[in-house]
Every structure is written in C-alpha cells, then in structure tokens.
Amino acid sequence: MAADIKPRIRVPQTAKKDEIIEIKTLISHPMESGQRKDSQGKIIPRKIINKMTVAFNGKPVFEAKLEPSISANPYLSFFLKCSASGNLDFTWTDDDGSVYKATQAITVA
Amino acid sequence: MPRLRSPLLTAAAALAVLGSLAACDGDKSKSAAMADSGDPLAQYRANPKYKAFMAGEKMSGYVFASPETQAMQDDDFENPGMLAVQDGEEEWSKVEGAAGKSCASCHQDAAKSMKGVAVSYPKFEPKRGKLANIEHRINLCRTEHMKAPELKWESKPLLGLTAYVEHQSRGLPISVKVDGPAAPFFEEGKKFYYTRRGQMDIACAQCHEQNPGMNIGVENLSQGQSNGYPTYRLKWQSFGSLHRRFEGCNQEVRAEPYPRGSDEYTNLELYVAWRGNGLKSEAPSVRR
Structure with a gap:
C-alpha cells in the first residue's frame, strides 16, 4: 500500500527576500474514513493521513491535523515569507505509523 | 393488490423526477438568464470563458461544473487525475x-x-x-x-x-468515425441512448438531450459529453472510466447496469463520443 502513496510538492525554487510565496502540496492517499463497510458488511479500518508538518531549516512553519472527513488525495497549500535560503522539509504521518517525506530547497536572492 | 402496487410506485417515482426536472432553482442569475430566453443554456453560451469548452451547441461537462471543480481541473498540480x-x-x-x-x-x-x-x-x-x-x-x-x-x-x-x-490528446478535438464497419455498432449505441430503461423508465436522451442545464434534484444536468473521460470524480473519491459513469447513470434510473467493457457500453461510448465530435479532449478532467 505504501508504494501507492506519493507526495507531490510545488515550491518556487527561487524567491526574492521577504517575498510571500505559495507552497502547494498533494499526497495520493485513500483517506479511508473508518465509517464505510465492505461487501461483507465488515467495517473497513480507518487509514488516513492524520498530521502534516512543514519545517523550514528545521523550524516548524506549518502544521495541520487532518480528520476523517477530509477527501482522498488531500491537497494543502499555504503561504510563506522567506528571508533566507534553506530547505523545506515536508512530513505526512499515516494512521499506520508510516511517515512520508519530501524536501525542496529554496534559494533566496 | 401487490400487482397494483409496483406500477403505482413507478408512476410516482417518474412524476417525482419530472417534477424536479421542471422545477427552477433559486439561483437568481440563472433565473434571469432563463427569463430572457427561456433557455437554461443561454448563460453558458454568453460566458466567454466557456468558448474553449464548446463546439457549436455542444458543451463539455466542464461548463456545467462548479467554479471550485473547474479550478481543480485547471491546475495540473491540483488535479488529482494527474496522479493516474x-x-x-x-x-x-x-x-x-x-x-x-x-x-x-x-x-x-x-x-x-x-x-x-x-x-x-x-x-x-x-x-x-x-x-x-x-x-x-x-x-x-x-x-x-x-x-x-x-x-x-x-x-x-x-x-x-x-x-x-x-x-496525450488533451486539447485535440474528438473525432470518431461512425461510417464503414463501425456503422452498425454506432446504430446500436444510438438505440441504447434513446431506449427507456429501468424502474424510472428513462432514456439517456431525456436528461442529456432534452434537459441539459436543468436541475435534477440538486444536480445540474450536463449534455453528457464524454470528452473529459477518464475523469477524477469527486463523488467516487477516485479516478474512473466512462463505463463506470454509464453504470452509475443506469443505477440512477433503477436499471440493471451492463458490465464495464461490455459491447453495449462500448457501442454507447462510440455514440456518445460522436455526439461530442469537435469538443476538445480534457483528459484527465475533474467532475463532481
């Protein structure tokens, strides 16, 4: 299952100092709510991304707690003001304990 | 008595559907557009944004989608169909x-x-x-x-x-051929399109040819064009084929669906594609 889960990020590679940039993220994930039943009437166990965090040079800049009502393939975007070059680290945490990661460098000119 | 009950129920259900087809929704702009010309499609025709999604009187499902759904399709990053x-x-x-x-x-x-x-x-x-x-x-x-x-x-x-x-064909106009050896299959597909089926006794044409732009319950009826398929459908929370959509339509009129990939659906697919000849392919589209 984990092989099907792929994070995608879109971050401008370069930015001007103190420019406000938009960061877009999407992760392919079924977001199984735990409320549905299969054809045998058994409950399909919950499996969602429950947390997403973003850190810039190790310092947290964005955090989201996700709930079961959120659609499959959750898309999140936010704005960030960059004053120095550095790395953005994205982390998604799954109900089953898996952690999916992505990293992108930004050069501030 | 049991013999009488089912036709009565069917009649009641059909009436309910016809009632909602005729009902005008509360949307003011829509009502205004309709009052001008009596045509629920006039508002789409008048919108220059939709020019690229129309070919003559043919309108892509995009035109009937909500602005939020359209925005999802417009941005390849946001479009979950791109995952497929x-x-x-x-x-x-x-x-x-x-x-x-x-x-x-x-x-x-x-x-x-x-x-x-x-x-x-x-x-x-x-x-x-x-x-x-x-x-x-x-x-x-x-x-x-x-x-x-x-x-x-x-x-x-x-x-x-x-x-x-x-x-790979996104942006190119749909251009299926329906003459030559495909002709008899095209005729079969056309027959399917105009055949009333299911408990509701409704044919594809009654919604998608006679009533596009009208509301059925809370849904906005489209022309049933296939140029966006396969599509990411928000209702499914996943990517799906045109035949899966046909199946859904058949179930909605309380008819027994055909299997995906069956000859019946493939013939219908050709007929529906022909109805949209000239519309640009949008694959992968996002639909509600």
Missing part, C-alpha cells in the same frame, strides 16, 4: 509478459506516438470483430504483442495507462 497519468507513465515502460516487452518497446515516446490517438476511439477493431475502446486496445496489445495477461477493468494499472494515453 503519473501511474500510467510508469506502467508505459514496465516490461511484462512472455515477450519481454513494455508499451514503450513498440510505441517509444508516448508524447509523439500517442498524440491524437485517443480522440479517434472507440473504433472498429478487426481482431475483435467489433468496436474497441482504449482499454480494449491496451489489453489487445498486451495479449497479442506482450504475451501478458489482460489487465482487469477499472484496475489501477489499466486506468493509469488509459489516462496516460488519453492525456
């Missing part, structure tokens, strides 16, 4: 089967070899003796040339490959 295209891109060069080949072994770069291919499907396939759509064609390639087993309908790899192939 990505899957397909990986499948494209995956070697499978006894012949030790992948799609790329014969067709090389899909961006060149598959450009404009999907818009001409479904078409008559001599090896099948009947129509083939993209899914059938992929499976035919697998069994004939790759010596690999067929992919299951609606499975992730088949949806991915279909999406990938269809995506």
